[in-house]
Amino acid sequence: MALPSQKTELVGDTSLEKWESVGSGGFGHVYKARHKDWGFDVAIKILHEGVCSFNNYLPHSIPFTKLCDEANHMDKASCEFVLRRYGTYQGYPPGNKTSMQHGIVMEFMGRGSLQSLQEELSGPLPWPLAFRLAHQVALGMTFLHSKNLIHGDLKPSNVLLNMDLNAKLADFGLSRVSTSALNSNRETTEEIGGSYKYMPPEAFKASYEPVRAFDRYSYGILLWSILRGKEPYPMACCARVELRIPEGDRPCCEEIDKMKLKVDGLEELVDLMKKCWHESPFKRPTFQDSLKVTEKVFSKHEKGIHKAVLDVSTRLESPNSNQSSWASNVPLQTPEQSESNDTVDNKMILSQSSIQDSVSVSTKIMSDEDKAKFVDNNRAKLIQSVTEVMAVTEELGNMVHPEAYSCVEAKATTQDKMRVLYNRTFRSGGVVVKAAFYDTLKNHHPELVERPGG
Template sequence: MAVIGDEVLQNWEVIGSGGFGQVFRARHKDWGFDVAVKMLHGNCSSSQALSEEANYMNKASSPFVLRVFGVYQGCPPVKARCERLGIVIEIMDRGSLQSLLQNFAGPPPWPLAFRLAHQLALGMNFLHQMTPPLLHQDLKPSNILLDNNLNAKLADFGLSSVSTSFLKCSTTPTGQVGGTWAFMPPEAFDLSYKPVRAYDIYSYGIVLWSILTGKEPYSAKLVDMYRPQMIQQLSMAMAITEDLGEMVHPEIYSLIEAKETSEEKMRVLYSATLRSGGVKVKAAFYNAVRHHEPNLLERLGC
């Protein structure tokens, strides 16, 4: 695979960041067009993970899989300049399926929804027809990127592995069993589970549901699952209660408004407002957290 260095990249800018690392846009001087450079937060294990992801993406050459141009090795123009390893991939200017669904605030038009579903199916089928079959293992709207014409391509192969049904043995497959819980099949929560094609097929079904409804799966259940972490880490309780509006009891609202937010007040907010509010209030709370504290949901792997 080609190694791309600083001498051919210019006009760097950050276009995405999170707990995993950063994604940059840069202009390739020789090629004359922009590329994306994905870099994880640096250590030996992250470098190995990037190398494995680049190899998987390089093997999975398809119109419905994000194209990889090579491996970046150099010192990007960021605050802590040091030698970094990254993947150089094609730029997808329309963002992700997740951002598209958020912008629509509902399901996309039927012709677009059908085309996206079809392109995703073609991409997953291509991976599963490789020899050996390649599993994505983290199919979700944020890992489905869109080009200028809203064509979908699969991205983020960091959890990919070879199907154990193809290996026909009990040894641990390449990669790791993981993913985002809302898109994982129930059997994948078993510690002894070994991934097969059915894992991706289940995830595709949940993504298809999200496309057709314009909604996120299990938002109310997510509040229950991560309630302690949300209570401990949230710093925007006032803004969130304003978004919830009349769903918040007036006394609780006044209590939070009168004093600086604390973990104890967040516990009171949850106990008095959310626990008895049912699915509707929990879903509203989730949407408010997503708006005001998106980094919290990313840290929780949501």
């Protein structure tokens, strides 16, 4: 079955080369490929054969027309802050030579997503960059709502970044015409879009019909994630979130509140964040109102954006970043914090000097604290080097929460699996879990933890 005729062209296998898998999910798979005629890379989102998963909260089988809807929504919402669609795909991607596949050809965002950036840095972004991301997401959502569309799945993995760390909204698999704009022609649906941590309290009711207020709440939680550099409720399962969010629970703001008086504009953004996640859908500010706040806050820090982007990009690309855990120990923040971070820097340098150019250390006379420090200090290298991730995860047993285990298992690459372990298990499990992980490495990757002859 072919996609409906669109203003953009049909792209086939003869036009594509250098295929590379870059991600997967319940919906299907995303590839990077070079378009031979255009001369640049594109992203190709391919549906699982026949159906796709609607969301992580309530799995559904969705007819192929959902992909057609996504293509149409992308065309309707095309702007600077929304991912651009170049065409539709029809062909046989790598690994499938038996049946014709269909997909969407989109612009390729070289820095991945906000989620992957957070996982790489393991800490908050520099304030200018955090404020720009908050503003750019608000700009994209304002445009989307102006077209009477709702996103329905606003979260870090759907905020994509180009090489300059500018943001564009992606994944319109859940987008739909806003029911508040349909007047008498309202469509009833049992489908609840969005990942459960970003869903408003009213959305957990079976009779809920998504409206724009859904996105406004999700934006509030997303703002918290941008400011803190991590996912909310790291250890909470879906059932607990469903229970507690309608009771008024929200992400903890203690650390953010400590910084409000030190960072110009942060107090205004935090106030907006809390208004967005208000329990009443009618009291959440529109994105047009949100824009007034985000634009004002970003303008206070706009002069620092080039330095912030350069700092983050340099750390991501530097060879030294493969042998240190700079982000997990030293959050990227404003100059006001640099003095307090100097002590952490010195400790990290001392720790790293004992490892030299290798992640290897002697396994003799190591305490649990030493093992945990090794796991922290060599995060980037271990993410790159550990290949037996599922075997390691199995050996950790009950130390890995079932939800985290499912997330690890769902990732397509070993590096992505390891990132989930670090962010969902090691960060919250503390010394005991990290030490246990170190011990499993001796069984599956002894070369990573033992010096030759050690």
